[in-house]
Amino acid sequence: MRKNTTLFSAIAVLGLLIGACNTPANNESNSADENKVDISDLKVAYIVTDSVINNFDYFKERSAEIAEKGNKYQSELTNRAQGFEKEVASFQNSNANMTMNQARAKQEELMTKEKNLMTFRENIMAELSADETKLYNEVYDKIQVYLNDYAASNDLEMILSYTRGGGVWYANKSLDITDDVIAGINDDYKNGTSSDSEEKVEEPAEEK
Template sequence: MNNNTSLIWNAILTVAVLVLFFLHFSGGKSSSFSGADSTGVQGRRIVYVQVDTLLKNYAFFDDTRKELESKRYQLENDLANRGRSLENEIQFFQQKAQTMTLDQARATEAQLGKKQQDLIAYRDRQAQTLAQQEADKNNELYDLIYKYIEKYNKDNEYEYVLGYSKGGGILFANSDLNVTQKILDGLNNEYKEKSKAGEAKKDSTAKK
């Protein structure tokens, strides 16, 4: 398993790709807003979100990371156990090979080779499944953040919501334009309500 494909790095890259949320762009709004959170370039209303802080404190991201790490750990243990079992069979065959007929030895060797191929195929299938689950969760993370910012922006009508991260393209950002906590609170509240609804539905189904 290659931990470089883990959710945390994929998600950071996925959200960083946003760089810029281009929302409700209108050339006629260049001078119609005022206030600390309305500061912008040539009158454009611009705010930013600290990507690293958002991911670090977003409950959905944290829960998903733990879930996928647990699945990865279980898969690694499963593969290790299967590998040890096959290795023991091979060692046993090597010890008993001299007592077997040529046909028995060839047949056993073919069976062990088939088991080895099956194990490799199983490993590749499970790794692909886990990678797809990670990709699906990354897409879900992207959608949740994007949709919430889009909904949040209906009331605020910002024209740009920038994704700010250390080492990214933005070298400086005025803290007055930082809406990270507002976005984070909203995302976590939505996730909390969704989780409660899911648990209630699960309990209701269990009682039937």
């Protein structure tokens, strides 16, 4: 009988120890559960990024200015290239009547002009590329600022960017706020960003 009493006492003590060990773990688990956000409570929306950018009036206006600048540069480059080609053809037709020194001097002159023409082409390409990069950075910044305000006003916790081949493979159409964002950001631009509209793309440099 004493052996049974001892066995029962050991089992009771073991049970108390197990219970004591489990209690903090349960408390930690309960605390973690309290801090966990239920995904069903998240308020999420998304925009089709390309549509917002391409329909943003600021982007369309500045893109048109850059395109116009590019056309002017292209016209100037074409005129310079045609003038250079005529000068080369003239030299080829008349070099037989030149002295050796005259021909050498003309060749050096043409080589310098050709180098300058290539440099001009590279410079305008770099300038137009920089204009485009700057524009996209400005547009992304403006969209970001607008979406921050939009999220706060509409009690949204997240606005996703949807692009084909991007990180979002499916989104319920009811979460699409693209049209609303396009309308809102254009209204803000029209009514509150007159200083931006005054910033024009620089005109091409005059032909030297």
